[in-house]
Amino acid sequence: MDGNFQEEVLKLVKQIPKGKLMTYGEIAKELTGSVRAARAVGQAVAANPYPIVVPCHRVVRSDGDIGGYSSGVEKKIRLLSAEGVEIKGRKVLNFEQTLFLFDFKK
């Protein structure tokens, strides 16, 4: 396995600060330069070998939906709630505000 793509994805996800969120699309944009690889990003974190070490629960959809989670959406919601992220049903409240934009400037 190459795993290079997934490796890059995990690297970025690991930098998401607690209480903040990141979308699959933004990660894809940082990696491939386009939001179109968002789906591939999802596939990458889906195979996340290090739950907790890599806070993949802080990655959500671009439309504010919490998206999915290997261990179940409920688990994801609970983890986020514990970090101070308010969730209503499947949607994130104050989405735009809770979102973490890469600081990495380049």
Added chain:
DNA sequence: CCCATGACTAATT
């Protein structure tokens, strides 16, 4: 190389 799959998105209905 071709085909199916999915933790996605944007546009349309």
Added chain:
DNA sequence: AAATTAGCCATGG
């Protein structure tokens, strides 16, 4: 605002 549709991309068989 919720449901559908079509498009895109990295994997794995």
